Amino acid sequence: MVFALPSLNALAGSGLGAACLGGTGFMAWAVRGRSSQVFGSSVWRGSTSRRALALTFDDGPGEDTPRLLEILDRHRVPATFFQIGLNVKRLPGVARAVSEAGHAIGNHSYSHPMFCNPRLGFPPRRRIEEELRLAQEAITEHTGRVPVWFRAPYGVRWFGLGPALRSLGLTGIMWSVIGYDWKRTGVGGNEAAQAIAARVSRKISSGAILCFHDGRELRVKPDIVVTLEAVRRLVPLLLDQGYQFERLENLLCPKN
Numbered sequence: 195m196v197f198a199l200p201s202l203n204a205l206a207g208s209g210l211g212a213a214c215l216g217g218t219g220f221m222a223w224a225v226r227g228r229s230s231q232v233f234g235s236s237v238w239r240g241s242t243s244r245r246a247l248a249l250t251f252d253d254g255p256g257e258d259t260p261r262l263l264e265i266l267d268r269h270r271v272p273a274t275f276f277q278i279g280l281n282v283k284r285l286p287g288v289a290r291a292v293s294e295a296g297h298a299i300g301n302h303s304y305s306h307p308m309f310c311n312p313r314l315g316f317p318p319r320r321r322i323e324e325e326l327r328l329a330q331e332a333i334t335e336h337t338g339r340v341p342v343w344f345r346a347p348y349g350v351r352w353f354g355l356g357p358a359l360r361s362l363g364l365t366g367i368m369w370s371v372i373g374y375d376w377k378r379t380g381v382g383g384n385e386a387a388q389a390i391a392a393r394v395s396r397k398i399s400s401g402a403i404l405c406f407h408d409g410r411e412l413r414v415k416p417d418i419v420v421t422l423e424a425v426r427r428l429v430p431l432l433l434d435q436g437y438q439f440e441r442l443e444n445l446l447c448p449k450n
């Protein structure tokens with residue numbers, strides 16, 4: 195199906211942004227649907243032919259990201275971290291430690307805005323491209339890696355994202371299964387972590403891209419205890435089920 199982009203562009207300045215999250219039908223899917231290509235490339239799973247999956251973490255680096263690195267290292271499991279540019283500048287040593295541990299680094303914007311928010315300012319293309327470019331620069335400077343993957347904040351894609359992705363050589367990534375781990379704090383953490391691990395493990399199949407969070411947007415010292423506990427439980431469970439964990443480049447391009 196080919197979508198009529200010119201008519202969508204005509205809608206861009208019509209106040210649609212405020213309604214983008216609550217909308218229904220075509221626009222809601224275009225903005226947030228994991229398979230929507232309306233606002234740029236979007237990959238949400240790998241091949242189903244191999245028993246492999248990719249762990250991804252958004253919103254880092256955070257002060258407790260090193261604790262997550264320890265858990266992954268214990269099981270020799272690689273992951274992909276979608277880092278926020280401002281968090282990288284706040285914790286450059288942690289950002290570098292993620293890269294040096296052998297994980298892939300993706301771009302999760304510079305300041306984590308909701309791209310469809312009218313207050314972001316127009317033209318959105320210039321603002322969105324700046325968000326991606328500044329994050330790209332911060333990540334490259336502090337980790338030595340040039341990201342090739344991008345995950346939109348809140349999973350929200352908008353006008354101007356597609357050209358921005360193309361100009362920076364980025365591919366948009368969504369997810370197959372999301373943890374909803376950011377909704378919970380350490381209070382009642384074990385129970386919440388158990389519920390997250392159980393729900394995620396039920397939904398997984400070969401080629402899945404899992405989405406968790408080692409930060410909480412731009413929060414300083416984010417509470418990620420529930421995320422840590424959920425990952426601590428989930429990884430050995432999935433290894434026992436015969437899954438192999440891969441960085442995104444290996445899951446999506448097995449010849450890498």
Ligand SMILES: [Zn+2]
Pocket residue numbers: 252253302306346347348411
């Ligand atoms: Zn995020």
